[in-house]
Amino acid sequence: MKKINIAIDGPAAAGKSTIAKLVAQQFNMIYVDTGAMYRAITLYYIEQESEDFDRLVKEIDLKIVLDNGQRVILNGKDVSERIRENDVTEKVSYVASKESVRTFLVEQQQKLADEKNVVMDGRDIGTTVLPDAELKIYMIASVEERAVRRLKDNELRGIESDLEFLKVDIERRDQYDMNRDISPLVKAEDAISIDTTGLTIEEVTNQITELAKDKMV
Ligand code: CDP
Ligand code: CDP
Numbered sequence: 001m002k003k004i005n006i007a008i009d010g011p012a013a014a015g016k017s018t019i020a021k022l023v024a025q026q027f028n029m030i031y032v033d034t035g036a037m038y039r040a041i042t043l044y045y046i047e048q049e050s051e052d053f054d055r056l057v058k059e060i061d062l063k064i065v066l067d068n069g070q071r072v073i074l075n076g077k078d079v080s081e082r083i084r085e086n087d088v089t090e091k092v093s094y095v096a097s098k099e100s101v102r103t104f105l106v107e108q109q110q111k112l113a114d115e116k117n118v119v120m121d122g123r124d125i126g127t128t129v130l131p132d133a134e135l136k137i138y139m140i141a142s143v144e145e146r147a148v149r150r151l152k153d154n155e156l157r158g159i160e161s162d163l164e165f166l167k168v169d170i171e172r173r174d175q176y177d178m179n180r181d182i183s184p185l186v187k188a189e190d191a192i193s194i195d196t197t198g199l200t201i202e203e204v205t206n207q208i209t210e211l212a213k214d215k216m217v
Pocket of ligand 1: 013125
């Protein structure tokens with residue numbers, strides 16, 4: 001079977017990471033959650049209380065441990081859980097709009113996918129990070145369903161949240177991501193759209209698995 005890269009983009013809580021992880025498992029591919037990388041830099045930004053993003057990225061040692069899921073190690077500390085908390089979620093789109101932050105991370109992401117065999121999810125994977133990916137998916141779902149999904153995620157993680165707040169936050173972040181100057185969230189011309197509203201995780205995973213198989217022959 002031919003080695004391929006799969007790019008999965010779309011708005012918040014559309015199901016990208018869950019499905020990307022399952023697709024990667026099916027084919028023994030590496031799964032990379034690029035949102036976690038932006039979240040890690042955001043955590044450092046919050047800790048440092050500095051707007052000097054050129055300096056912040058120089059000081060960051062970011063390690064992505066790709067081992068049965070993804071652990072994010074920021075300057076020697078495992079921050080995989082911490083980066084899901086509300087203060088990080090609130091500021092991540094602002095930090096992700098900064099040129100030095102995007103340049104720093106896109107380079108690392110491209111290196112991770114250099115040898116192919118990667119399923120990568122984010123906002124600009126099909127357009128900027130892996131424009132030559134063999135399969136590109138643009139995943140969407142209604143904002144109501146996405147908010148309910150995120151509420152359940154947060155409950156499981158012990159993070160306090162409420163449905164109305166989540167809806168507003170998801171919409172705010174989508175608008176910010178779609179309207180920024182550098183690599184905004186947009187469907188790549190050659191991406192296949194999948195609306196996951198009302199679909200189970202298994203149904204979406206199967207759809208993508210079938211599309212991937214066609215690309216591997
Ligand atoms: O999981 P959730 O949908 O809440 O977001 P995420 O994938 O963890 O991404 C968090 C934020 O990082 C997004 O809202 C974007 O602002 C930014 N991001 C980005 O700009 N480019 C990417 N490739 C991935 C994430
Ligand atoms: O990565 P992204 O922010 O796009 O979404 P996610 O974190 O993978 O998915 C958000 C939540 O929706 C997770 O708890 C998934 O289990 C759930 N989900 C779902 O209920 N049905 C789907 N078809 C896809 C995801």
